[in-house]
Amino acid sequence: RHLLTRIQQLDNSYNSFITVTEELALSQAEAADRHLASGEAPALCGVPIAHKDIICTNGVRTSCASKMLDNFIPPYDATLVENLNAAGTVTLGKTNMDEFAMGSSSESSYYGSVKNPWNTRCVPGGSSGGSAAAVAALLVPGATATDTGGSIRQPAALTNTTGLKPTYGRISRWGIVAYASSLDQAGPIARNAEDAAYLLSAMASHDSKDSTSLDCPQTDFTAELNNSIAGLKIGVPREYFGEGLNAETAARVQAALKEFEKLGAQLVDISLPHTELAIPAYYVIAPAEASANLSRFDGVRYGHRCITPKDLRDLYRRSRGEGFGEEVQRRILVGTYALSAGYYDAYYNKAQQVRRLIKQDFVQAFEQVDVIMGPTTPSPAFELGAKVADPVAMYLEDIYTIATNLAGLPGMSIPCGLVNNMPVGLQITGNYLNEARMLNIAHQYQ
């Protein structure tokens, strides 16, 4: 009730929620009370959380921040929601985001921009900007989010929160509206690594309903938090400290690296030579997959349908034209083009080859080091509207985060200081399935 009141009083300023599920929250909280009284409470019994509005929730509208799904009420929960419900969490609502998770500022939502609680003239990052802002504004202690090219880590960096994108396949994608299926991965945004570890432990599971779900044993990600990090080898990629990185952001990240040295870690200069190809490869692969995934929104099966269509073609054209925003339409056009006969080899296949080179860079790096660290974003939060007219400037926000998705690796962003009173994030990239180690490293620093 305290948090529901806080949301009601404060969220007008942040717009971090699309839907507040008061009734559901109160009934789940009552159930949690009964569980606690019975003495057999599950791990997260009574912990209030929110879900990004791309994640299906039974009986609760899941809009993906799009007019297209403004009226979509899923008849089932995503696997990760089922898992969290089983762990006892209380759902306060659904968080705002970029439409269909395409963006880095949470400005493309059909329900209006999200504002950064650190300065409401600035963006909170995106696409999971609502989840990050809600955690930063203390409206909720943790929230779910998704990351296709940086959408957990970049908003976490810009709002002083801790965000973790697990290894691809660690958390089931079943029930998450698909953006780019070979890159999409859900994860938690929380106040610190310990809380993120609790959430991840509940969210991750093997799921036969997602064919890319990894068959890993159920893991307690809090178990190694207190281990020493003496002797840890931290790779610092040269390419992440070059042109385009704001000098004060670089200084905060360097200061954090020094702290790790004090904790007994060793810094190793490394190279990820194909770094500059990550954005071009991503902006072929992600739109290509998106154009295929979003073909299901045809005005027939579900979602927005135009009024009085003349014929079938008019139904498709107007339903999609009216339902999708500008950035979503741009991605569908780019993706459809890249996949067309005659262009497939030149663009899509080439991008997949580049993706392999990028993955190889990490394989080689992890032969020398345990984790990789650098900035999460090139600079702190920018002002609302500053990059709306320039999609390429917006795409460059993810210059340090996208390669992690292309390689399927786990990545995380943790707070590492302020520049002009705005938060800066430190990015930690781990080896495959090495989330527990990353959380341990983050916890030791925090």
Ligand code: GLN
């Ligand atoms: N900003 C990137 C994009 O627009 C990444 C978004 C995401 O991770 N969902 O595609």
